[in-house]
Amino acid sequence: MLSAVKKRTAQLLDQPDEEGGLMRTPLIAANWKMHKTVPEAVAMLRDLLDRLGGQAPTDRRVLICPPFTALSAVRDVLDGTGIFWGAQNMHPAEEGAFTGEISARMLTDLGCSYVIIGHSERRHIFGESDAFINQKVHAAFAHGLTPILAVGEKIEQRRAGEHEAVVEAQLAQGLEGVSAEQARTLVIAYEPVWAIGTGETATPEDAQAMHAFIRGWLAARFGDDVAQQVIIQYGGSVKPNNVDALMAQPDIDGALVGGASLHAESFARIIQFQ
Numbered sequence: 001m002l003s004a005v006k007k008r009t010a011q012l013l014d015q016p017d018e019e020g021g022l023m024r025t026p027l028i029a030a031n032w033k034m035h036k037t038v039p040e041a042v043a044m045l046r047d048l049l050d051r052l053g054g055q056a057p058t059d060r061r062v063l064i065c066p067p068f069t070a071l072s073a074v075r076d077v078l079d080g081t082g083i084f085w086g087a088q089n090m091h092p093a094e095e096g097a098f099t100g101e102i103s104a105r106m107l108t109d110l111g112c113s114y115v116i117i118g119h120s121e122r123r124h125i126f127g128e129s130d131a132f133i134n135q136k137v138h139a140a141f142a143h144g145l146t147p148i149l150a151v152g153e154k155i156e157q158r159r160a161g162e163h164e165a166v167v168e169a170q171l172a173q174g175l176e177g178v179s180a181e182q183a184r185t186l187v188i189a190y191e192p193v194w195a196i197g198t199g200e201t202a203t204p205e206d207a208q209a210m211h212a213f214i215r216g217w218l219a220a221r222f223g224d225d226v227a228q229q230v231i232i233q234y235g236g237s238v239k240p241n242n243v244d245a246l247m248a249q250p251d252i253d254g255a256l257v258g259g260a261s262l263h264a265e266s267f268a269r270i271i272q273f274q
């Protein structure tokens with residue numbers, strides 16, 4: 001039945017649709033990575049809000065993940081606008097001698113709703129393991145943060161036909177010990193590593209195929225009803241000129257946007273996908 005699941009946009013967030021079915025509210029997220037000072041962050045968001053008429057759209061969810069240093073200022077600008085803010089990473093411990101790290105408590109103290117966990121740059125540049133990522137997922141849930149678990153294969157793994165196996169292993173290990181009730185609120189971001197920051201996007205069909213595979217895995221692990229509620233974002237060179245085709249795919253429920261989220265004009269257009 002999963003192939004029959006249609007993405008539906010809601011007039012009111014998180015409400016059952018008119019058919020009594022489950023719906024997935026699209027989630028468009030900005031991952032600013034290591035970009036923007038506080039004044040730059042504030043200026044971009046004011047520009048973005050102007051372009052959106054001062055408020056988040058009601059039929060899709062918008063999330064900004066700035067660097068830690070800008071979170072407080074981002075909260076001050078976004079509070080009351082309906083746009084969410086979150087973090088790009090966190091440490092799984094409550095607190096302690098972890099120089100340079102940030103805990104879930106610190107993020108919720110700043111009003112964060114989401115945290116990106118297991119981004120490929122954390123996995124491949126900073127050597128984060130699936131076991132460590134799994135600890136972060138549990139810590140996020142324990143503090144009421146929604147984890148955005150990022151998964152995706154490298155180009156050599158795709159060429160070798162290993163992409164589904166790679167993603168399956170990342171899901172299985174990253175979600176070890178997660179309950180069905182927790183999984184219901186989860187976000188997965190599929191980001192093929194070869195498409196990140198390269199301008200090379202997966203075709204809508206290739207992305208859809210992997211998203212359907214991920215939803216099938218979630219259904220087998222947590223049940224169909226849970227799988228139908230999980231938001232699965234695509235990330236990797238999402239731009240104004242390709243977002244519509246990507247978002248038209250039935251299992252692509254949102255976008256995790258890097259480069260094109262840094263500028264108000266391009267990010268506003270992505271938010272306003274058709």
Ligand SMILES: O=C[C@H](O)COP(=O)(O)O
Pocket residue numbers: 031119191195196197198199235236237238256257258259260
């Ligand atoms: O988290 C975002 C992704 O890494 C995508 O980045 P990109 O849009 O610059 O390719």
